[in-house]
Amino acid sequence: MKGIVFTEFLEMVEEKFSYEVVDYIIESSELKSKGIYTSVGTYEYDEMLQLVTNLSKKTNSEVPFLLKTFGKYIFSTFHKSYPAFFNRCGDAFTFLESIDKHIHVEVKKLYDDARLPVFQTTRIDDSNFEMIYTSERKMSDFAEGLIEESMSYYKTDFSMNKVMLKPDGSQVKFMITQK
Ligand code: HEM
Incomplete structure (x- = not known):
């Protein structure tokens, strides 16, 4: 790490x-x-x-609470250090799509030994978005904090549900609804 x-x-x-x-x-x-x-x-x-x-x-x-709090905390560090990743996306769902397609790809180029999660994203319709987190590090609570801050950054009112796809926490689906 x-x-x-x-x-x-x-x-x-x-x-x-x-x-x-x-x-x-x-x-x-x-x-x-x-x-x-x-x-x-x-x-x-x-x-x-x-x-x-x-x-x-x-x-x-609880550990999940601490990891989520940490995800929220690190969001502002990422924003300060890499403003370009945010400026190129006009809305929250586009930004969330760009993590796997662009941001983490660039992180990997920068640090070859970085171990990053995989995110599969699906736009269900204009206001519903799904994001499947997969990682053997099981840090979906950290991801949850980062996702919440991303939604707030783009001033998007939302609700979010989380479903464990694997009981050990290595695969988790986030269902996000824009209000
Ligand atoms: C500019 C924005 C971002 C940058 C620069 C960035 C960069 C990084 C870096 C450097 C790591 C550590 C990799 C390692 O330790 O080997 C990491 C891990 C991680 N990132 Fe990002 N990230 C960004 C945004 C996000 C967002 C918005 C999410 C939201 C879902 C996210 C989810 C994660 C997760 C969950 C991990 C932990 C590793 C794992 O679960 O396998 N990242 N990211």
Whole structure:
């Protein structure tokens, strides 16, 4: 997993909780990196799992809630770092389609070792959109936070339903209705 995900995660923990909590989750995890991350480095996905699990224990918050909160948090970082990806799309559904077709393709060119999810998108009609998330990292809650922020960014009122297509969370369908 790319370092930017770790540096942003720890920044969020410091902002929403405290530096003490950052220190605690690093100390209570067994990290090959020792908790020292650079944004362009690559680290084991297991380190993220340990950090989130320990944050969950420390703060009495559920892991899915923390991952969704993190997805919402990282949206603004992506927006600041890569404004062009947003400017080229005029509406939320076009933007969501562009993640798999364009954004993550560019991310992969930039970082060959990035491990990205697959999104299959379908426009049902003008106001209904489906997006199937597939990834062995099972981070659909993180995706949910990013999708919600994307809808808000394009000032689109919406409702969203989530269906587990695989019980382990490696494939999840998001059904989004624009109001
Ligand atoms: C400009 C916008 C975006 C950029 C630059 C970007 C970039 C990245 C990067 C660098 C990673 C980490 C890859 C790794 O650790 O190896 C990642 C992971 C991920 N991205 Fe994006 N992303 C963007 C937008 C989105 C959006 C809007 C979604 C919403 C669904 C999304 C969903 C995900 C998910 C779920 C992962 C976690 C990996 C997994 O589940 O397999 N991304 N993205």
